[in-house]
Amino acid sequence: MSCLVLLRLHIVEPHKALFPLSCFLSWRALGSVSISRSLRESYRLLQLPDDGASGPAEVKEAYLHMAKLFHPDSGAPTADAALFSRIEEAYRAVLAHLARQKSASQNTKHMQEEEEEDKVKGHAPQHRHYLSFEGVGSGTPSQRERQYTQFRVDRATDQVLEYRRKEMEKAAADEGAMITRDARLRSKQIKITQAVERLVEDLILESMARGDFQNLGGTGKPLNKFDYNPYMDPMTHNLNRILIDNGYQPEWIVAQKEIRETIEKMRTGLQEVRARLGESMRHSEALQWKEHCAAFADELVKLNKKVDHFNLIVPLMSRQMVHFSLKREVEKIQKTDQMLRQENERERERRRKEEMKTARTSQHTRQGLITWIQNLFKREKQKT
Numbered sequence: 001m002s003c004l005v006l007l008r009l010h011i012v013e014p015h016k017a018l019f020p021l022s023c024f025l026s027w028r029a030l031g032s033v034s035i036s037r038s039l040r041e042s043y044r045l046l047q048l049p050d051d052g053a054s055g056p057a058e059v060k061e062a063y064l065h066m067a068k069l070f071h072p073d074s075g076a077p078t079a080d081a082a083l084f085s086r087i088e089e090a091y092r093a094v095l096a097h098l099a100r101q102k103s104a105s106q107n108t109k110h111m112q113e114e115e116e117e118d119k120v121k122g123h124a125p126q127h128r129h130y131l132s133f134e135g136v137g138s139g140t141p142s143q144r145e146r147q148y149t150q151f152r153v154d155r156a157t158d159q160v161l162e163y164r165r166k167e168m169e170k171a172a173a174d175e176g177a178m179i180t181r182d183a184r185l186r187s188k189q190i191k192i193t194q195a196v197e198r199l200v201e202d203l204i205l206e207s208m209a210r211g212d213f214q215n216l217g218g219t220g221k222p223l224n225k226f227d228y229n230p231y232m233d234p235m236t237h238n239l240n241r242i243l244i245d246n247g248y249q250p251e252w253i254v255a256q257k258e259i260r261e262t263i264e265k266m267r268t269g270l271q272e273v274r275a276r277l278g279e280s281m282r283h284s285e286a287l288q289w290k291e292h293c294a295a296f297a298d299e300l301v302k303l304n305k306k307v308d309h310f311n312l313i314v315p316l317m318s319r320q321m322v323h324f325s326l327k328r329e330v331e332k333i334q335k336t337d338q339m340l341r342q343e344n345e346r347e348r349e350r351r352r353k354e355e356m357k358t359a360r361t362s363q364h365t366r367q368g369l370i371t372w373i374q375n376l377f378k379r380e381k382q383k384t
Contacts, residue, residue: 042090063091
């Protein structure tokens, strides 16, 4: 069966084997046949041999040499604009000829490689086709080629990931070494500092033993210079004190105070409006309440712009403020109004009960007084 396959490969489409040979012969003929008369004239103008053996570098060098001699702006006594124009055209023609030769040679080489590959595939046994693509994939050659391409992509990805993992491990090891070195340096500095402190303490104790500190001014008096905060820098404290004494406040503090005062004033005004309306509002009262809520919403938009400005200038993220919500503010005001009305109702109920209790007490007192007077008159009548 393999013999039949080989016979078919040789018989079918014989032009595939003849075409590369014809291209090769045409290219050889192109290289061996003498060049045209115009191209020969171009080589002559560039002072190059007309056998076509000159390379692009030699052609360029010859063109630069001729340009120095005949370019109109070169300042040479041999400058000639017409002759330089012809030299430039000859340079372009020679470069185009070299480019065509190079393209023809590359095409011929590619065709020869394809011819050799077809010969190898045609004469090789069928099972040898599967020795390519590193034995990856199954199916037709085109399918196996696509599978092999995907395999190479996956392998390259794995190699990149492995390289990154090694680099990260190396960086971690270097960082660990730096941390260890820094720890040793800090330990050394601590030891040196402790040694210096012990030396200073020993010198102070020796000076005290000799009595060097007995004649100091202010002996026995308390040190009240930094009694406000012994851990604060004196320079910082003095600067803050000067700023506070002169009425200076940072911009963000002033803005925060203004925002708080404004929202409290707006809440109080809307709360007073709600208190003037009935608990169950009539139609006219409901319209009035909507008008005040709309005005409150406009003021709230302006206040939220101030909040945005405050958030831009505040130095700490924890000090930033959120926008005020109209719905939340109105619900809070209504809830507060309801609580106040309930509290007022309880207060009125308490007062009514106290008044009733006071009235009963006074009534009992009057009745007792009348009874006592009556008893007193009875006893006086009995005595008489």
